[in-house]
Amino acid sequence: MMLIGITVPLLLLLLALARWGWGAQGAQTQEALPPGPTALPLLGNLLQLESGRLDRALMELSGRWGPVFTVRLGPRPAVVLCGYSALRDALVLQADAFSGRGTMAVIERFTRGNGIAFSNGRRWRTLRNFALRALKEFGMGTRTIEERILEEAACLLGEFQATIGTPFDPRRLLDNAVSNVICSVAFGNRYDYEDPEFLRLLDLFHDNCRIMSSRWSEMYNIFPSLLDWLPGPHHRMFQNFAELRVFISGQIQRHQQMRQPGEPRDFIDCFLDQMDKEQEDPESHFQEETLVMTTHNLFFGGTETTSTTLRYGLLILLKYPEVAAKVQAELDAVVGRMHTPRLEDRERLPYTNAVLHEIQRFISVLPLGLPRALTRDTHLRGYFLPKGTFVIPLLVSSHRDPIQFKDPDCFNPTNFLDDKGNFQSNDAFMPFAPGKRMCLGASLALSEIFLFFTAILQRFCLLPVESPTNIDLTPQYTGLGNIPPAFQLHLVAR
Incomplete structure (x- = not known):
């Protein structure tokens, strides 16, 4: 593994000097955990895990050690779940036991276990239940949110229309x-x-997503005490976090000045109302810092993963123009060109629906998922796993499971079609993670992906700037997220 440009002897020296900072992380023993590759002192299995390709390396190790095995990421042992069957057995059939959130040093330094995505225990359950109710009140999963997406899609199409005749990078407009x-x-x-x-807000999110999907973030999560002292772009990530905090705090202050208590206009107002109700409760989880972190979680989760899916999907359709043409033919036959596609059309567009699911399966936008931690002692596949065990749910391994999908390493929409051409769901489809920690905004993301994609393809033909055979679909960054390479898009009105 390339260790961020530092020679192995020098790194070993630095690790030895910084060993005092890792005692807490190395406290968990590996006695009862599943077997795995032999680990070196301090380094663990890092030399066997190719940087930037951690998901692939773990899948290769699974070929020898089975679907449940242990690796050491530096001093920390991690149990890896690989393949649909193992992921189902743990995250679905033992959902409560695997509902804890494993800590990541990069995130912990910013959130300190606050917000929805990275909290645990009673705080997490309280915030999640509140957020689900509040988001439903403001349109999530209803016709109201569909109208909001369609209004935004109309704005996006207007911006796309202005680019006709000039190739452009669609990332910023999709963001x-x-x-x-x-x-x-x-x-x-x-x-x-x-x-x-x-625009500054979106640049901060995008920059952090890239850094968090780089080798710098990988190494920081493993050796935070060391990386705190080494120069690198990981420091910019924390500067970005601080600037995002200032922006969100400013929004909260404006809401506090302008809101009418008991008459919420949005999620922040709703949270502030709950803060008022519980202001006398010393154990309340509804504090301003929690609101800042929860809002950040909603933004990061609701922007980066969906925008990346749309961008990666457009690149895939440039690579496979025959697929785009078939989607457009189905849209013309079912919806026509005079009416905007709506969510109710999804059932009548089986091929389109299959293509969008296949895009999400193929790219696996969060290949490693977000880490879990066991909330209690449990058994899995004959192994005893103690409470607190750090777990990596390798979601990409479900999407590349040859038992569940034919030619899993190839893009093939028929993975979601039956023999009669009808859409066919698959439980191994896990872009939002299964179980109790399923992404809060899964239904919103699926709605956006369908409505934005169909709006674009109904209106425009996608032309690649280079030959489709030369288009490389290999992610530019692979870590927390799979981020596509930059590309340019040339649109022609249909």
Whole structure:
């Protein structure tokens, strides 16, 4: 493994000097854990895990050690779940036991276990139940959110129309559109695509997503005490976090000044109302810091993963123009070109629906998932796993499971079609993680992916700047997320 440009002897020396900082992480023994590859002192199995390709390396190790095995990421043991069957047995059939969130040093330094995505125990359950109710009140899973997405899709199409005749990188426009949907829910308003404050916000999210999917983040999560002292872009990540905190805090302050208690306009107002109700409760989880972190979780989860899926999907359709043409033919036959596709059309568009599911399966936008931690002692596949065990749910391994999908390493929409051409779901489809920790915004993301994609393909033909055979679908970054390489898109009105 390439250790971020540092020679192995020098790194070993630095690790030895910093050993005092890792005692807590190395306290968990590996006695009762499943077997795995032999680990070196301090380094663990890092030399066997190729940086930037951690998901592939873990899948290869699974070929020798089975679907449940242990690796050491530096001093920390981690139990890896590989393949649909193992993921189901743990995250679905033992959902409560595997419902804890494993700590990541990068995230812990910013959130300190606060917010929805990275909290645990009673705080997590309280915040999740509240967020589900509040988001439903403001349109999640209803026709109201569909209208918001369609309004934003119309704005996006207008921006796309202005590019006709000139190749462009669609990343920023897609970021704008997707983020505005969650902005309308959290802040009660959308932003103009040229708003400098909005653009800065999106740049911060995008920069952090890239860094968190790089080898720097991998190494920080394993050796935080050491990386705190080494120069590198990981320090910029924490500066970005601080700037995001200031932005969100400013939004909260404006809401506090302008809101009418008991008459919430958006998620922040709803949270502030709950803070008022529990202000006398010393154990309340509804504090301003919790609101900052929860809002950040909603934004990051609701912007980056969906925008990345849309961007990666467009690149895939450039690679396979025959698939895009078949989707457009189905849209023309079922919806026509005079009416905007709606969620109710999804059942009548089996091939389109299959293509969108296959895009998500193929790219596995969060290949490692987010780490879990056992909430109690349990048994899995004959192994005893003690409470607190750090677990890596390798979601990409379900999507690449040859038992569940034919030619899993190839893009093939028929993975989600039966013999008669009808859409066919598959329990091994896990882009939002199964079980109690399923992504809070899964239904919103699926709605956005369907409505944005169909709106674009109904209106435009996608032309690659280079030959489709030369298009490389290999992620530019692979770590926390699979981020596609930068590309340019050439649109032609249909």
